[in-house]
Amino acid sequence: MMPIREVLYRIVLAINYFSLFYVITVSTIYLIQLISASIGLRRYVRSLRYIDYRRFLDSEHMVPISLLVPAYNESATIVDSVRNLISLDFPEYEVIVINDGSKDETLQLLIDAFDLLPFHQPYKKSLQTEEIVEIYRSAVDEKLIVVNKKNGGKADALNAGINLASYPVIVTIDADSILEKNSLIKIIYSFVSDPTCIAVGGIVRIGSGCEIVEGQMKEVGLSKNPIVALQTTEYLRAFLTGRIGFDVMGMLLIISGAFGAFNKAAIIEAGGYTRHCVGEDMELVVKLHQLMHDKKRKYSVRFLPDPICWTQPPEHMRDLKKQRKRWHIGLIDTLLKHKKMLFNPKYGRIGMICLPYYWIFELAGPLIETFGYIFIPISFLLGVVNIWFMLSFFLVAVLYGTILSVGALLLEENTFKKYPDIKQLLQLFFYSFVDNFGYRQLNTIYKVEATFGFKKNKHRWGELKRKGFSK
Amino acid sequence: MTLIQTVINLLISIMGSVLVLFTVLLLVLHLTNSFKSKRIQAMREQLICLISGEAAANRLRNKLLAIIRQEEGCVRSISEIRGIRSLRGLLVISETADELKADDLSVLRREISGAWYSKYLSAQFNYGSVDSVILVIKLAGTLGLRHYLPDIIQQIYVHRTNPHMQNIGMLSLCLLGAEAELVSICRDSSIASLLSFRTLEELFTVYRGDREKLCKRLIDTAADPYIRRTCVKAIGQNCYSSLAEMVLPLLYSPQLNMQIDATRTLGQLAYEPAYERILAMAKHERWELRAIVATALVNFGADQNEDTLLDLVCDREWWVRFRAAESLAQCSDVFAVLGRVTARNDKYALEMFRFTLDKIALRARKGVA
Numbered sequence: 001m002m003p004i005r006e007v008l009y010r011i012v013l014a015i016n017y018f019s020l021f022y023v024i025t026v027s028t029i030y031l032i033q034l035i036s037a038s039i040g041l042r043r044y045v046r047s048l049r050y051i052d053y054r055r056f057l058d059s060e061h062m063v064p065i066s067l068l069v070p071a072y073n074e075s076a077t078i079v080d081s082v083r084n085l086i087s088l089d090f091p092e093y094e095v096i097v098i099n100d101g102s103k104d105e106t107l108q109l110l111i112d113a114f115d116l117l118p119f120h121q122p123y124k125k126s127l128q129t130e131e132i133v134e135i136y137r138s139a140v141d142e143k144l145i146v147v148n149k150k151n152g153g154k155a156d157a158l159n160a161g162i163n164l165a166s167y168p169v170i171v172t173i174d175a176d177s178i179l180e181k182n183s184l185i186k187i188i189y190s191f192v193s194d195p196t197c198i199a200v201g202g203i204v205r206i207g208s209g210c211e212i213v214e215g216q217m218k219e220v221g222l223s224k225n226p227i228v229a230l231q232t233t234e235y236l237r238a239f240l241t242g243r244i245g246f247d248v249m250g251m252l253l254i255i256s257g258a259f260g261a262f263n264k265a266a267i268i269e270a271g272g273y274t275r276h277c278v279g280e281d282m283e284l285v286v287k288l289h290q291l292m293h294d295k296k297r298k299y300s301v302r303f304l305p306d307p308i309c310w311t312q313p314p315e316h317m318r319d320l321k322k323q324r325k326r327w328h329i330g331l332i333d334t335l336l337k338h339k340k341m342l343f344n345p346k347y348g349r350i351g352m353i354c355l356p357y358y359w360i361f362e363l364a365g366p367l368i369e370t371f372g373y374i375f376i377p378i379s380f381l382l383g384v385v386n387i388w389f390m391l392s393f394f395l396v397a398v399l400y401g402t403i404l405s406v407g408a409l410l411l412e413e414n415t416f417k418k419y420p421d422i423k424q425l426l427q428l429f430f431y432s433f434v435d436n437f438g439y440r441q442l443n444t445i446y447k448v449e450a451t452f453g454f455k456k457n458k459h460r461w462g463e464l465k466r467k468g469f470s471k
Numbered sequence: 472m473t474l475i476q477t478v479i480n481l482l483i484s485i486m487g488s489v490l491v492l493f494t495v496l497l498l499v500l501h502l503t504n505s506f507k508s509k510r511i512q513a514m515r516e517q518l519i520c521l522i523s524g525e526a527a528a529n530r531l532r533n534k535l536l537a538i539i540r541q542e543e544g545c546v547r548s549i550s551e552i553r554g555i556r557s558l559r560g561l562l563v564i565s566e567t568a569d570e571l572k573a574d575d576l577s578v579l580r581r582e583i584s585g586a587w588y589s590k591y592l593s594a595q596f597n598y599g600s601v602d603s604v605i606l607v608i609k610l611a612g613t614l615g616l617r618h619y620l621p622d623i624i625q626q627i628y629v630h631r632t633n634p635h636m637q638n639i640g641m642l643s644l645c646l647l648g649a650e651a652e653l654v655s656i657c658r659d660s661s662i663a664s665l666l667s668f669r670t671l672e673e674l675f676t677v678y679r680g681d682r683e684k685l686c687k688r689l690i691d692t693a694a695d696p697y698i699r700r701t702c703v704k705a706i707g708q709n710c711y712s713s714l715a716e717m718v719l720p721l722l723y724s725p726q727l728n729m730q731i732d733a734t735r736t737l738g739q740l741a742y743e744p745a746y747e748r749i750l751a752m753a754k755h756e757r758w759e760l761r762a763i764v765a766t767a768l769v770n771f772g773a774d775q776n777e778d779t780l781l782d783l784v785c786d787r788e789w790w791v792r793f794r795a796a797e798s799l800a801q802c803s804d805v806f807a808v809l810g811r812v813t814a815r816n817d818k819y820a821l822e823m824f825r826f827t828l829d830k831i832a833l834r835a836r837k838g839v840a
Contacts (some may be wrong), residue, residue: 061676214491
């Protein structure tokens with residue numbers, strides 16, 4: 001019989017081996033993503049040499065689009081956002097704001113600012129939604145339509161918007177976000193050049209700290225709030241490495257709800273957004289992948305790093321926690337809803353590589369990471385590892401996190417150069433490093449909390465506090 | 472444990488080195504990108520150009536613009552701009568050409584057509600990368616350099632699976648108004664069109680030759696059905712009535728999209744010989760066709776087709792009702808029509824027609840019905 005201490009020693013040692021293997025695998029995957037992203041970005045920037053978007057600005061051959069803006073208690077930003085959206089450079093489009101039973105003065109602010117008049121508008125009920133109370137049209141700008149409906153959640157609001165949309169492509173945008181003037185033309189060009197394209201995502205950047213006047217971006221800046229600054233580097237890392245990396249590999253599963261364009265017919269065929277699903281954006285994309293594979297149709301889902309949407313992130317820890325928990329619950333919900341696709345060769349690389357990746361590294365990752373935070377010190381206390389091992393293990397984790405963030409900054413600096421000031425760059429660099437000491441761990445804890453509270457909270461959206469864009 | 476420790480030490484060294492490398496690269500890139508002051512630019516131009524692509528491109532652009540605008544003290548000819556015969560130089564010239572007005576463009580054309588630069592451009596067709604060849608083709612189209620036509624055709628064939636090449640190649644042929652070459656390529660079934668319908672429509676819009684003649688030659692001979700449909704749509708949009716006869720048989724096409732485009736076009740042209748057939752299609756089983764008929768009929772006279780439009784506004788399909796209501800709103804006496812729609816006892820038809828009238832009223836800012 002092996003003594004208990006020996007058994008424990010072996011178990012802890014095995015856990016340490018597993019942790020090391022996991023860290024190396026994660027690092028390698030992220031490194032592959034970074035390399036793929038740099039290749040993808042290079043390819044994209046090269047393609048921009050030939051594409052002259054300006055030719056399409058006045059073209060009647062551009063696909064007309066419907067911009068959908070779901071709004072729930074968005075009185076702080078809604079007027080600026082809508083003002084921004086009705087003044088974009090695009091030949092033919094409509095803006096449909098869906099007031100999802102807001103309890104604040106969102107609707108009244110819109111009525112006053114855009115001279116809205118009640119309008120009897122028949123629409124095709126392609127998707128089931130909560131009851132629409134009223135529809136308004138603007139006497140100031142023909143493009144603007146406002147729908148006032150009973151509260152049913154973001155997915156329900158978007159479905160209502162799809163029912164009312166007159167055009168074949170819909171673009172979803174959050175009410176706390178604004179678009180750059182040429183963002184629409186850039187994102188929609190994908191539908192013009194590639195008829196098999198069913199969904200395209202644009203990049204979402206942090207707008208807090210920037211100078212935004214009357215809904216237009218005047219000067220890019222960085223927020224002094226560390227929580228916001230940390231999210232700025234986090235977003236850069238997520239979009240410039242993660243999304244582009246997955247796009248290059250043809251395995252994009254997430255198109256941010258804050259800014260994405262979709263083929264309306266494909267969404268309707270997929271049954272629209274899943275109501276009461278808090279991760280409705282990811283769920284829709286997975287659903288579209290599933291549909292296209294089931295129907296054996298040629299299709300593409302793309303991410304473009306150039307069309308920019310500036311958004312407002314949570315500025316307080318409380319809101320950040322709500323948001324991150326919601327994102328993770330959305331992820332779990334989506335993965336569970338589509339578990340039949342997992343390791344199913346019918347779904348190609350989505351089923352065989354992408355979904356397993358999400359299960360192992362995005363879903364189980366936070367649990368394993370937390371496990372590591374607990375077990376490495378225990379190993380040290382049991383004398384399985386020495387202090388140097390413990391510290392160097394942590395150093396590896398910090399270094400790989402920093403490399404990814406600095407890698408994303410490098411890609412940003414080499415292509416889009418949105419932060420012209422050296423001070424801003426140094427700040428971002430600093431936050432890329434600091435991110436590993438507390439912020440990342442905190443996010444991991446939120447995700448673990450979300451995992452354990454999944455059943456209880458899976459339909460709960462949670463409201464974030466916003467402040468206006470205008471200075 | 473020694474093994475784990477060794478692996479971790481190795482990882483730390485690798486990651487540490489990568490991080491240092493990334494940091495240095497980031498700083499160098501940023502510093503070279505951020506020098507905007509003219510004085511500093513002048514002082515460090517040579518150095519910066521060595522390491523920053525953007526700075527080098529700016530230098531080329533400034534020198535090129537100085538030649539075009541004949542600024543004093545600048546270089547006199549493109550041959551004096553060091554580095555202009557490069558991929559970066561081509562890119563700068565191509566971007567500059569897109570932004571110039573006619574007068575300046577002719578100066579640029581003169582410079583590019585000179586023997587010194589022409590030699591470089593011709594060499595690209597033989598030895599250049601695909602990127603540079605595409606840029607040369609684009610430049611040839613923008614500047615109207617017709618003597619490159621044989622090279623452009625050859626490159627389209629050589630790179631027949633490259634959609635960028637096909638797009639830019641066709642764009643240049645359209646900009647050059649090269650009818651014979653376009654017809655030849657479009658008729659060749661060995662070269663599959665990689666371009667979307669909308670891209671083709673856009674290309675036809677920029678065609679600088681006789682578009683009517685081009686449509687006539689391609690409408691029934693183009694290998695790709697998208698190109699034939701593009702011709703059909705162009706005929707309607709540009710009102711080429713003389714070609715309506717060629718569109719007529721397409722109303723009987725087995726392809727639904729072709730039938731739709733033909734119906735739309737013949738409606739736009741109000742081509743009488745097609746009227747009976749279009750009218751008959753108001754009862755077609757496909758709602759897409761019924762919807763397009765609802766729009767087409769208004770060109771033959773909304774009042775004359777009121778009964779058919781009234782039937783269509785009561786259609787079971789939303790889009791058909793929508794289109795029919797828009798057409799009915801163009802009748803001379805809309806209030807009488809409103810009465811007749813009401814008499815049909817179809818609440819969906821009535822709400823659609825009211826909606827159309829409200830929209831018109833809102834547009835005219837006369838208030839809402």
